[in-house]
Amino acid sequence: MSAPSLCWFRQDLRLSDNPALTAAAQEGTVLPFYILEDEEAGTEAMGAASRVWLHHSLTALNQALGNHLRVFVGKATDILPQLIAETGATSLHWNRCYEPWRISRDSQLKDTLQAQGLTVTSHKATLLWEPWEPLKADGTPYKVFTPFYRRGCLQAPAPARPLPVPSDLSLYQGDVGGTTLEALSLLPTTGWDTNLIAGWQMGEAGAHQRLETFLDEGILSYQDGRNIPSQSSVSRLSPHLHFGEISPATCWYAALDRFGFEDKNCDVFLSELGWREFSHALLYYNGTLKTEPLNQKFNAFPWRTDDAHLSAWQKGMTGYPIVDAGMRELYQTGYMHNRVRMIVGSFLVKNLRLPWQEGEAWFWDCLFDADHANNAASWQWIAGCGADAAPYFRVFNPITQAEKFDPDGTYIKTYCPELRDLPAKYIGAPFLAPPFILQGAGITLGRDYPHPIVDAKQSRLDALAAFATLKESA
Numbered sequence: 001m002s003a004p005s006l007c008w009f010r011q012d013l014r015l016s017d018n019p020a021l022t023a024a025a026q027e028g029t030v031l032p033f034y035i036l037e038d039e040e041a042g043t044e045a046m047g048a049a050s051r052v053w054l055h056h057s058l059t060a061l062n063q064a065l066g067n068h069l070r071v072f073v074g075k076a077t078d079i080l081p082q083l084i085a086e087t088g089a090t091s092l093h094w095n096r097c098y099e100p101w102r103i104s105r106d107s108q109l110k111d112t113l114q115a116q117g118l119t120v121t122s123h124k125a126t127l128l129w130e131p132w133e134p135l136k137a138d139g140t141p142y143k144v145f146t147p148f149y150r151r152g153c154l155q156a157p158a159p160a161r162p163l164p165v166p167s168d169l170s171l172y173q174g175d176v177g178g179t180t181l182e183a184l185s186l187l188p189t190t191g192w193d194t195n196l197i198a199g200w201q202m203g204e205a206g207a208h209q210r211l212e213t214f215l216d217e218g219i220l221s222y223q224d225g226r227n228i229p230s231q232s233s234v235s236r237l238s239p240h241l242h243f244g245e246i247s248p249a250t251c252w253y254a255a256l257d258r259f260g261f262e263d264k265n266c267d268v269f270l271s272e273l274g275w276r277e278f279s280h281a282l283l284y285y286n287g288t289l290k291t292e293p294l295n296q297k298f299n300a301f302p303w304r305t306d307d308a309h310l311s312a313w314q315k316g317m318t319g320y321p322i323v324d325a326g327m328r329e330l331y332q333t334g335y336m337h338n339r340v341r342m343i344v345g346s347f348l349v350k351n352l353r354l355p356w357q358e359g360e361a362w363f364w365d366c367l368f369d370a371d372h373a374n375n376a377a378s379w380q381w382i383a384g385c386g387a388d389a390a391p392y393f394r395v396f397n398p399i400t401q402a403e404k405f406d407p408d409g410t411y412i413k414t415y416c417p418e419l420r421d422l423p424a425k426y427i428g429a430p431f432l433a434p435p436f437i438l439q440g441a442g443i444t445l446g447r448d449y450p451h452p453i454v455d456a457k458q459s460r461l462d463a464l465a466a467f468a469t470l471k472e473s474a
């Protein structure tokens with residue numbers, strides 16, 4: 001049996017537009033494999049929802065590869081040398097990932113294996129532009145999104161066009177050990193994932209279907225509709241993009257070729273893909289993005305500790321329906337609409353004054369699209385300590401946000417069904433409803449739905465006062 005080229009699948013669980021797979025296939029027989037790397041990831045090991053997604057995504061990839069995906073658990077630094085020794089492989093391909101632990105591990109691994117005579121090639125597949133490509137004229141990285149995207153990205157050479165699925169893929173048949181997908185134990189034993197996965201089709205086919213539906217429908221109202229959580233104007237491509245079931249270049253060119261930059265909806269959608277690039281560039285240049293505020297001044301911020309408030313926020317029991325609907329959407333579906341992510345984030349770090357890292361950690365565990373770069377950068381943005389961040393003094397009012405973005409309460413009632421009979425006027429703030437209205441809607445506050453855990457106005461003032469101490473200490 002001739003030696004195969006090794007193709008290491010990581011965050012690129014697809015056959016199309018997969019440069020590592022294409023390059024390996026051009027060399028001859030391919031051995032595709034995946035390694036569950038909890039040990040090496042350490043504190044950045046995948047959260048519970050991501051593991052559920054991964055299980056289904058790997059299952060789909062394995063099917064697409066005719067059941068020839070090999071899976072392993074452990075350290076890549078232990079597994080790869082064994083795989084090379086057993087197969088006699090002389091070539092290894094992977095697509096680049098950008099988490100700090102992977103970057104340093106990958107570069108060490110590459111040096112070691114190359115020193116042993118293996119040809120190791122890494123490829124660009126996960127981003128449109130490498131983080132080190134869009135640089136300011138003075139050679140330093142951008143800190144503000146608009147020039148990063150409009151100048152740094154759009155004026156750089158265009159991303160490569162997506163590659164087709166390699167034709168005549170010849171897959172290695174030999175036995176190389178490893179384990180089964182089931183043995184990875186990615187699914188919970190209690191069955192809480194049954195409802196979670198409803199409405200999603202994990203895997204490459206599902207990703208392409210999602211993109212097609214979005215291009216036929218959602219994108220037509222994307223610019224304004226993307227702010228209305230009850231509308232299906234957004235793509236919901238984020239978990240598919242995170243796991244690499246579809247490439248950003250495929251999404252980029254599918255939208256661009258059909259609508260062009262001159263179409264406002266398309267332009268805004270492409271710029272959201274640009275935010276994804278920006279977050280990855282921020283992470284690349286700031287390895288502690290997940291834990292340390294970019295604006296160091298925030299190290300002195302007087303955050304509170306309050307387990308009861310944190311728990312109420314996590315459970316969607318704050319007494320502010322738009323916040324509670326968002327947190328319940330997250331827990332029930334593994335997803336939360338972007339507008340609502342901003343509202344619940346602002347509520348946590350400003351009204352409750354709890355550390356943004358607590359929010360980051362909860363999202364990490366609950367989101368299907370939990371992504372080191374996007375999650376950390378977005379939380380820093382919300383907290384006001386990130387790059388190009390929302391100023392700390394801009395506090396989203398959970399009542400007016402509900403009035404503006406969910407005026408008839410369609411979204412709130414989906415996730416807070418106990419409020420279904422409340423008139424639209426009070427849906428964003430049941431505690432402001434007169435007793436007879438509450439009675440008519442069958443709601444007793446404190447029994448059917450919580451009293452607000454903080455006063456929105458007072459907590460905003462407290463947050464601003466806390467922020468002022470930073471200015472004084474600067």
Ligand SMILES: Cc1cc2nc3c(=O)[nH]c(=O)nc-3n(C[C@H](O)[C@H](O)[C@H](O)COP(=O)(O)OP(=O)(O)OC[C@H]3O[C@@H](n4cnc5c(N)ncnc54)[C@H](O)[C@@H]3O)c2cc1C
Nearest residue numbers: 234235236237238272275276338341369370371374375378
């Ligand atoms: C507090 C907070 C935490 C977040 N955590 C994550 C996360 O862990 N993973 C994640 O993918 N996104 C995260 N986001 C960004 C954004 O909310 C999601 O990418 C988006 O809601 C996904 O839905 P969609 O695919 O329908 O987005 P669409 O509006 O259809 O956008 C298309 C794609 O663009 C990218 N994108 C859109 N907005 C952003 C953004 N602000 N930053 C970076 N990329 C963006 C995503 O890949 C998304 O799939 C977070 C935002 C906030 C405010």
